[in-house]
Amino acid sequence: MESVKRWELTKEGEMVAEKGSHEAVVWGLVGEGIGQPDLMKAAGALGKVGFSKAMSAGWILLDKSGGKPVVKRKVEEIEDVIQKHLVDVKNGAGENLPEKDKGEYKKRKLVQEVTEKIYILTKGPSFSTTISKAETELTPEMISSGAWKTTDFKPYNFDALGISPPGGHLHPLLKVRAEYRQIFLEMGFTEMPTNNYVESSFWNFDALFQPQQHPARDAHDTFFISDPSETTIFPEEYLERVRKIHSEGGFGSQGYGYDWKKQEASKNLLRTHTTAVSARMLYKLAQQSEFTPQKYFSIDRVFRNETLDATHLAEFHQIEGVIADKDLTLGDLIGVLYQFFQKLGIEKLRFKPAYNPYTEPSMEIFSYHEGLGKWVEIGNSGIFRPEMLLPMGLPEDVKVIAWGLSLERPTMIKYKIDNIRDLVGHKVDLNMVQRNPLCRI
Numbered sequence: 001m002e003s004v005k006r007w008e009l010t011k012e013g014e015m016v017a018e019k020g021s022h023e024a025v026v027w028g029l030v031g032e033g034i035g036q037p038d039l040m041k042a043a044g045a046l047g048k049v050g051f052s053k054a055m056s057a058g059w060i061l062l063d064k065s066g067g068k069p070v071v072k073r074k075v076e077e078i079e080d081v082i083q084k085h086l087v088d089v090k091n092g093a094g095e096n097l098p099e100k101d102k103g104e105y106k107k108r109k110l111v112q113e114v115t116e117k118i119y120i121l122t123k124g125p126s127f128s129t130t131i132s133k134a135e136t137e138l139t140p141e142m143i144s145s146g147a148w149k150t151t152d153f154k155p156y157n158f159d160a161l162g163i164s165p166p167g168g169h170l171h172p173l174l175k176v177r178a179e180y181r182q183i184f185l186e187m188g189f190t191e192m193p194t195n196n197y198v199e200s201s202f203w204n205f206d207a208l209f210q211p212q213q214h215p216a217r218d219a220h221d222t223f224f225i226s227d228p229s230e231t232t233i234f235p236e237e238y239l240e241r242v243r244k245i246h247s248e249g250g251f252g253s254q255g256y257g258y259d260w261k262k263q264e265a266s267k268n269l270l271r272t273h274t275t276a277v278s279a280r281m282l283y284k285l286a287q288q289s290e291f292t293p294q295k296y297f298s299i300d301r302v303f304r305n306e307t308l309d310a311t312h313l314a315e316f317h318q319i320e321g322v323i324a325d326k327d328l329t330l331g332d333l334i335g336v337l338y339q340f341f342q343k344l345g346i347e348k349l350r351f352k353p354a355y356n357p358y359t360e361p362s363m364e365i366f367s368y369h370e371g372l373g374k375w376v377e378i379g380n381s382g383i384f385r386p387e388m389l390l391p392m393g394l395p396e397d398v399k400v401i402a403w404g405l406s407l408e409r410p411t412m413i414k415y416k417i418d419n420i421r422d423l424v425g426h427k428v429d430l431n432m433v434q435r436n437p438l439c440r441i
Contacts, residue, residue, distance in 0.1 A: 007094030013110035022050030194300035317407035379405025
């Protein structure tokens, strides 16, 4: 390849080469004399430049002696060098022009310099007048016939990207769950074992100081197990202390004053919250010879006999955090909640006083949902009551703060999903699962 520079006329330059330069055209229109306005009208678009250049060249003059300005010729003959030069450029002799003139003509946009790239083509070793397609596969027929010896095969491109194999994709719930778990671990929490979906009413309700006549223990709110319908495995001494705190009171509490029944506590059910796991862990903590502060968390599935709507399902995931230490207060709980949710990227929080059988004081946690355009409840929190903790054997000065929230609602807020049935269930769009980005909170 080689590059060649040459000069060529612009559209305006071609007009000058054919009809003459602007100043020559104006000189020709002057004749024996003409008023300046009439000259400009006759010259049209060429008038302004032509008049100026003709005056500079000394070809014309402006006579104002008669009142009105009259343009007259100053010389009888002219040589239109510009037209001559542009004709030379048109004929391919532009390189012979003086550099000063080329610069002037380029400034007046009469000529332009162009670069041509010239490629020299020659026949290569694979030159052919016919088109043949290289084979991409070695077939059994080629091997048996020996045709593979003379067949032209397409070379392998080891840098080419292969076809993406079909594979699964993490559901948004799993992405958000991984982020929640990482945040808990960063805050120094220990994960609780949550592998038992089936729980006894004792650990799910009674150990939490929830009375046996509470509406949440009815069949229309809880899924009870038919086989096996009951359990017989209890820590008997602890069970007796729980019975007493319900029926007779104790530790400064008057209890509920009803006839507590072991048969009711023995019923098996699908756990309605992971707080049943928290109760087991706190009881295990109380059995230690010396109390040590602990921070627990769990993220797992729970089951409730809910009416299905845009924000409720019969099974969902509950996230729970529990901190046990001496002399904890409601201020500690609020501070931990703000720290926890800020790590999730949720800063619009509200707290509303609430009632729970096993926490006092209790607070509902609300976050603003941009998609729904309203405040949505995302969790519950509180301080576990002494009636729950002291029968376990924990010291009186030990307080336990806890909070729980669903995994689904924060995921809906994060991924701007308005209906929970678009996130979980048979209506889920698998393309949505595939397209959604990794969760970065």
